[in-house]
Amino acid sequence: MSTIEKALSQMEAAKQAHPDSPQNTVERAGEAQSAPAQAQSQSDDVGDWQQGAQVDIPFDALHAQGFLTPAIPRSAIAEEFRTIKRPLLKNASGNSVSPIPNANLIMVTSALQGDGKTFSSINLALSIAMERDKTVLFVDADVLKATAGHRLGIPAGTPGLIDVLRREAKPEDVILRTNMEKLRILPAGTADEHATELLASENMHTFMLELSARYPDRIIVFDSPPLLLTTEAGVLASFMGQIVFVASADITPQHAVKEALEHIGEDKMVAVMLNRASRRRMGLFGMGVGYGYGYGYGYGYGGRAEAAEAADQDAARAMNP
Numbered sequence: 001m002s003t004i005e006k007a008l009s010q011m012e013a014a015k016q017a018h019p020d021s022p023q024n025t026v027e028r029a030g031e032a033q034s035a036p037a038q039a040q041s042q043s044d045d046v047g048d049w050q051q052g053a054q055v056d057i058p059f060d061a062l063h064a065q066g067f068l069t070p071a072i073p074r075s076a077i078a079e080e081f082r083t084i085k086r087p088l089l090k091n092a093s094g095n096s097v098s099p100i101p102n103a104n105l106i107m108v109t110s111a112l113q114g115d116g117k118t119f120s121s122i123n124l125a126l127s128i129a130m131e132r133d134k135t136v137l138f139v140d141a142d143v144l145k146a147t148a149g150h151r152l153g154i155p156a157g158t159p160g161l162i163d164v165l166r167r168e169a170k171p172e173d174v175i176l177r178t179n180m181e182k183l184r185i186l187p188a189g190t191a192d193e194h195a196t197e198l199l200a201s202e203n204m205h206t207f208m209l210e211l212s213a214r215y216p217d218r219i220i221v222f223d224s225p226p227l228l229l230t231t232e233a234g235v236l237a238s239f240m241g242q243i244v245f246v247a248s249a250d251i252t253p254q255h256a257v258k259e260a261l262e263h264i265g266e267d268k269m270v271a272v273m274l275n276r277a278s279r280r281r282m283g284l285f286g287m288g289v290g291y292g293y294g295y296g297y298g299y300g301y302g303g304r305a306e307a308a309e310a311a312d313q314d315a316a317r318a319m320n321p
Contacts, residue, residue: 054177055185058153065151068123070130070180081127084273088242089128091269092219100269102212102241107141107222109233111260115248116275118147121223124244128219129183137175137215139186141222141236143195146188148223152178154187162189164207165198171207196225200235208239227260234263244271 059069068078090096092103108121125138140148143162150156154176163169164186176185188195198204211220222240225233237243243264247257257272264270 052172052175052177052184054179055152055154056179057183059179062122062151067119067151068126070126073130077123078127078130081123084244084271085124085127088124088244088271089131089134089219091242096269100241102209102239103269104216104218105208105212105220105222105239105241106244107224107237107240107242108244108246109224109237109260110226110246110248111228111252111256112226113229115226115246115252117226117246118142118151118223120244120246120273120275121221122148122151125183125221126180128221129180131182135182135184135215135218137184137186137211137218137220139220139222140188141199141224143188143192143199144225149185149187152185154185157190158187160187160189162192162195162198164189165201165203166192167203171211196230196232199225199230200232204236205239212241227263228256237264237268240268242269242271244273246273246275248275 059071063069063072066077068075068081072078088106091100092106094103096103106124108117108124110117122138125136128134129136138148138152139161140146140154141161142148146156149158149160158176159169159174161174163174164171171186174186174189176187178185192198208220222236224236227233227237245257245261245264261270
């Protein structure tokens, strides 16, 4: 049964139980809910984190495409992202060498399309949500393509980020609960010809600051547009606390990496992730490689040219092991 069919089924049950109630087209948290579940919600201190409709993430389909899933917590790719997330979580917890404002806002981006940005952002969010003491809000900020939402089983046109930025919806009404307890999703939202401009708007800046301050114990992961395809992606990066830059070992040229990194402020903490590197090549990073992916890090304030050079050299070696 699809997500929409489940929602319709629950709405019909609620309608029969309360025939005088007005018809609603969105499954709301709390409707057709059992008494124990209501008690659980009331005793939970997460407030409007429990509101919103629910979407069932198609984990079987994700697994078939090489994504990590909660059902297989010790897979090779799960181990890789476990290594990747550690410094990000350390920074978000305030344990970085230098203070990082809004460190719980993490943007995953790339120079161009096809570098594995969305694959990496979804895996990062899933991996963090598997932590015992962390909850995650995944934001599909690549609003023109909304590929992440499609992968996660969200129907096209589902209200989300764009609707919030147009002030046509409240965040708590469009943030979706999922079949993973500690993961919530904010979809891209309804189509808008000014979508990318809205990402760079003051409304977006204000909304992000609100997210960071309102949920300081939660990690917000953004799947953003590629930096070289929209100028708004660079503005979006300026709102973030941490940035994960994905470069493909066999696709992304050095000049594109350098140019893209120039769109990120020198005061930002940037992790450079090398994607699609060979198993032999990733031995240098001391980790295995699953599903044809491997990762390397370049952290620090400044040093962007060095990070780009390192990524390009690793890409060349991966192609010629």
